[in-house]
Amino acid sequence: xxxxxxxxxxxxxxxxxxxxxxxxxxxxxxxxxxxxxxxxxxxxxxxxxxxxxxxxxxxxxxxxxxxxxxxxxxxxxxxxxxxxxxxxxxxxxxxxxxxxxxxxxxxxxxxxxxxxxxxxxxxxxxxxxxxxxxxxxxxxxxxxxxxxxxxxxxxxxxxxxxxxxxxxxxxxxxxxxxxxxxxxxxxxxxxxxxxxxxx
Amino acid sequence: xxxxxxxxxxxxxxxxxxxxxxxxxxxxxxxxxxxxxxxxxxxxxxxxxxxxxxxxxxxxxxxxxxxxxxxxxxxxxxxxxxxxxxxxxxxxxxxxxxxxxxxxxxxxxxxxxxxxxxxxxxxxxxxxxxxxxxxxxxxxxxxxxxxxxxxxxxxxxxxxxxxxxxxxxxxxxxxxxxxxxxxxxxxxxxxxxxxxxxxxxxxxxxxxxxxxxxxxxxxxxxxxxxxxxxxxxxxxxxxxxxx
Numbered sequence: 001x002x003x004x005x006x007x008x009x010x011x012x013x014x015x016x017x018x019x020x021x022x023x024x025x026x027x028x029x030x031x032x033x034x035x036x037x038x039x040x041x042x043x044x045x046x047x048x049x050x051x052x053x054x055x056x057x058x059x060x061x062x063x064x065x066x067x068x069x070x071x072x073x074x075x076x077x078x079x080x081x082x083x084x085x086x087x088x089x090x091x092x093x094x095x096x097x098x099x100x101x102x103x104x105x106x107x108x109x110x111x112x113x114x115x116x117x118x119x120x121x122x123x124x125x126x127x128x129x130x131x132x133x134x135x136x137x138x139x140x141x142x143x144x145x146x147x148x149x150x151x152x153x154x155x156x157x158x159x160x161x162x163x164x165x166x167x168x169x170x171x172x173x174x175x176x177x178x179x180x181x182x183x184x185x186x187x188x189x190x191x192x193x194x195x196x197x198x199x
Numbered sequence: 200x201x202x203x204x205x206x207x208x209x210x211x212x213x214x215x216x217x218x219x220x221x222x223x224x225x226x227x228x229x230x231x232x233x234x235x236x237x238x239x240x241x242x243x244x245x246x247x248x249x250x251x252x253x254x255x256x257x258x259x260x261x262x263x264x265x266x267x268x269x270x271x272x273x274x275x276x277x278x279x280x281x282x283x284x285x286x287x288x289x290x291x292x293x294x295x296x297x298x299x300x301x302x303x304x305x306x307x308x309x310x311x312x313x314x315x316x317x318x319x320x321x322x323x324x325x326x327x328x329x330x331x332x333x334x335x336x337x338x339x340x341x342x343x344x345x346x347x348x349x350x351x352x353x354x355x356x357x358x359x360x361x362x363x364x365x366x367x368x369x370x371x372x373x374x375x376x377x378x379x380x381x382x383x384x385x386x387x388x389x390x391x392x393x394x395x396x397x398x399x400x401x402x403x404x405x406x407x408x409x410x411x412x413x414x415x416x417x418x419x420x421x422x423x424x425x426x427x428x429x430x431x432x433x434x435x436x437x438x439x440x441x442x
Contacts, residue, residue: 007291009217010405010427011398013380014226016365018312022302022329023367049231057314063251063373073249073371074436080257091258093251093369115245128246130376135228137219137397139376143246157241165236188232198212198238199247199374 012138017057019132020097024059029096031062031109036090038067038110040179043127043144043171046103050189054103058133060186062094062107069113069125098133111146117156124155131186140196145170146182161195168194211289212240213374213430217405219397226393227354243374248434250373252296256333259298263332265344267325275326277306277345279420282381282408285338286368287426288433293338295433297370300331301342303363308348318350334370343420349388361388361395368427375431383423384409 015023032040043062047055065071072078072092096105114122127144145152147170152158158169171182186194221233241247262268266275286294304310307320311328326345334340347362364381382389384407389395398406405428414422 007287007289007428008402008405009214009289009430010377010379011402012218012377013365013394013398013406015367015378017314018302018310019365019367019378021310021312021327022300022331022365050233050235051231053231055232061376063246063249065246071245071249072251072254073245074253075249075371075434076245077436078254080253091251091254093255118244119242123244123246126246128373130373132378133232135226135230135232137221137223137226137229137394138213138215139378140234141247141374141376157239157244160241161239189235193234193236195236196234196238198215198240199243 014134014137015059015132017134019059023095024097025095029094029105029107031090031092031094031107033089036110040108041111042106042108042177042179042181043184044104044106044181045171045184045186047098047105047131047133047186048103048188052190054101055098055133055188056100056103058098058103058105058131060096060098060105061130062109062127063130064092064109064127065112065115066090066092067110067113069115071115114151119156121154122151124149124151124158126155129186136188140188141199142186142194142196143169144184146173147171148173165195168192211430211432216399217402219399223393223397226397247374248372250369250371250375252298252370255298255369256296259331259333261332262330263342265326265328265330265342268330269325269327271325273325275305275345276323279343280346281341281343281414281416281420281422282364282425283339283341283414283422284425284427286334286340286370287338287428288375289428289430290432292433293334293336294370294375294429295334295336295338297334297338297340297368298331299334299340300367300369301329301344302365303328303344304347304350306345306348308350320348320350346383354393359388359391361386361392366427368429370429371433372431375429377427377429379427380406381408381425382406
């Protein structure tokens with residue numbers, strides 16, 4: 001069966017330094033409210049450049065499944081609710097501009113459930129990130145796994161990453177925090193460069 | 200068949216040769232912010248093939264008139280323009296449920312951002328320069344705004360950004376995420392701009408809005424057409440392949 005010839009894609013351009021006007025709304029880094037089912041977690045880190053300096057004008061976006069491993073999406077048998085506005089609930093999406101002095105970002109969310117792997121079985125619970133910044137001409141995609149998940153050992157995507165770079169995708173649980181905090185710095189360049197995914 | 204078109208999705212991945220390179224020396228800020236290692240190619244799963252567009256569109260109100268959305272009761276100063284177009288997937292099919300967010304400088308080339316301090320151009324109290332809308336079932340979006348002015352930046356001596364509107368597209372697939380800039384066809388400053396020129400010559404034209412007389416509104420606003428082609432394909436639930 002013939003396949004349509006691919007249309008040229010519109011080129012990406014940098015978000016520049018002023019995206020916060022539109023994409024930096026306070027509160028979008030909190031995905032949960034009192035009614036959200038699931039285990040509360042905090043995911044945080046810094047966005048760093050190739051010199052190890054903080055990226056002070058970056059944007060980190062999060063997309064994840066809910067506690068039962070379902071995405072809020074028609075492909076996962078979800079239909080948009082008829083009402084709009086106040087009753088946001090859990091959408092699975094969050095945004096956090098990096099802090100100007102430190103490059104820090106953080107999300108208050110829930111531990112995602114496992115999502116099916118089209119190659120068979122289940123994927124380990126993971127959170128999907130999109131990273132952009134002034135000085136980045138295209139978006140970068142990566143995943144965050146949680147270091148207390150035994151399923152990581154069998155996750156096809158994580159295991160396909162060279163072993164010496166795998167740690168760049170795994171957030172570390174901190175002792176004693178409630179709710180638990182997982183930490184992962186994102187490195188755009190350098191010896192600890194984050195593994196970015198071609199999606 | 201759906202099964203022919205879903206699966207690994209190699210033909211609808213982000214076509215890196217249509218996009219700028221991460222490292223582009225003429226745009227100095229890219230030098231320390233560009234990855235140097237190879238990306239890892241993944242089989243597209245629900246994590247990549249779903250995205251926040253449908254859910255986010257359900258909770259975000261339209262706010263597509265930038266000439267009045269400052270809420271002051273006054274109108275923004277500048278040449279009113281209608282910007283409209285279709286959002287298409289890599290096969291040319293329309294993409295609904297996409298949140299289109301825009302931000303831009305005012306007619307004088309000034310942003311309402313706290314960081315904008317060097318360029319002594321006037322602010323317009325009736326213009327925020329921020330708007331959003333959703334694509335409809337045919338992938339169509341539309342804004343009413345004012346034509347932005349060019350402004351200087353610090354990349355090199357006497358550097359000016361050509362007039363542009365920033366667009367963010369958040370659609371049904373995370374892998375289709377796109378932030379780009381709309382430029383105006385015929386602008387003589389384009390060829391001097393390293394950000395515009397960072398895109399490969401064969402795809403730069405995709406960033407140009409063209410005057411469209413059919414879009415112009417008599418005695419009100421000139422019309423500009425800007426279609427956007429995303430990576431990925433707009434899969435419907437009937438094409439689901441993951442279970």
